[in-house]
Amino acid sequence: MVKSKVWTPKRKFDGKVQTSDFHLVEEEVSDDLKDGEYLIEALHWTVDPYMRTREVGNVERNQCMPGEQIANMTAYFGFLELCQPKEGDTVLVNGAAGAVGSLVGQIAKIKGCKVVGCAGTEDKCKWLKELGFDEVFNYKKVDLSEALKTAAPDGYDCFFDNIGADFTSTALKHMKLFGRVSICGQISMYNDKEPPRGVYPFMDILAKQLKVEGFIVLRWYPRWAEGEKDMAQWIREGKIKYKETIYKGFENMPTAFVGLFDGANTGKAIISS
Template identity: 35%
Template sequence: MATQTRQWILDSRPVGEPTMENFELIETELPDPERGEVLVRTLYMSVDPYMRGRMRDAESYAEPWDVGDPMQAGVVGEVEASEHPDFEPGDVVTGDLQWADYAIADGRDLRGVNPEHGPISTALGVLGMPGVTAYFGTTDVAEPTPGDTVVVSAAAGAVGSVVGQLADLTGCHVVGIAGAEEKLEWLESVGFDEGINYKEEDVSAALREACPDGIDVYFDNVGGPVTDAVWPLLNVRARVAICGQIALYNATEVPTGPRKLGKLIESRARVEGLLVRDYEDRWGEALKRLSGWVASGDIEYRENVVEGLENAPDAFLGLFEGTKIGKQLVQVGEREA
């Protein structure tokens, strides 16, 4: 059984966009698992935009890390040793663990991963937090109906791509906003009707062309100027799901733009924030439906895998470049046969 592990810690708080200087890779001793605990060997690790908020010394929906704290992430791993009755060595599990080769976890914080649902890496993507976020954000918050016009920002990401495909399955006209032609081509191949390249096009003009009858649903993953461009086109009783604001995560001061709330009086639109943890008691419902759609080919997904724990900060920093399609993962180990 492992007695030491490599582990990334938060070495300093970033000002603006994070850099490698904000991370440090250390070696630390591993205690033996106590009653109710499990020793997990990391196989795959997720990096996500929300982690930027945890690097700030400020209150948010996710508790901030202190300088010197281990970085945390969604992990898929293999049980090495267990003092919990629900898990035994060799089981594949997922939970919020650490940027590390090994971690000790409270067994109550782990869920088993069923390899029959798909590759185990999908437990961090389409069959994990991003997919479940997309499912409840679409079905419970955005509530698209057949014939609606649905606009999704960061549409080629792990959440946005599933949102758009769910809207397509509902019978909606789906418009995806992304930052590369390769992304737009992939979105078209999985059911999006229109694509807008926010780096190359006038988003306001492109939206007016793609949405001649206005916008019924906006799933917001970015905030900033893209969301400003959507606002004037909201229809009466439109629904706006606020899932992420990555355009603002590295801002040292949140910019104040034109006052847009008056549009909500005219449109009587509903704007609602979304946190997937509010749906913990319904997680199984989402996974059952999502795994069925993945198995049937109705929902497709992409993964980008960076090899090696030592490259985890690079994978995280790459999120802010916006160059990848789908879910960003770090592979730390191989499952034992």
């Protein structure tokens, strides 16, 4: 038998997730393998905001919280399949310095689009400019509607949404006729105890005849190899760049997870052994 370390929730999350909501336990894993079985040692792990929503209603106390080891096709399929970008389109990406948003912006540039991105710190905004984003702003320091108008006076053809709530309601007012919106994440609401109350954007969707669609990336799982091939080629060609925020030690996984909701990461948050 070998020992395996497991992080489990102590309780159902109540509002903003805290590191104290988890505890570390050890489990015994059999190394008496039968034909066709194998035992893997994990060296790297990833945490993502969606894991906060999976826990609600699905994970009981002391159960392992679902997650994955490292892989990311969300930007590729979620943007290309739903937004259907065309050369010359203007694309808006919020949460643009995150693991998904930073890739969406770069893919949009590969497709010949003008790209507007926003992030929550000056360092993150500087990095977005280095990635080739055409217009960048710190959403914490501006009037959002004015900033969106200044960055793209004629409006947006595509909007890749990672934040949700008030940001989404405001952004939809700046979409062009027949714009396309891909709803990827709603990180601004994951820790909320109650559904948000605000201005609902349904009249904007109707009047501008927008296509708005949410997605879970596993719908394209049968096409995974296609996305991996294109992304790997773009990385080799230098068209896609990335950053990783690396936490050393499995014991720091809750810190990495909580940090997602405080904007502590630039790019993908990774835990390494």
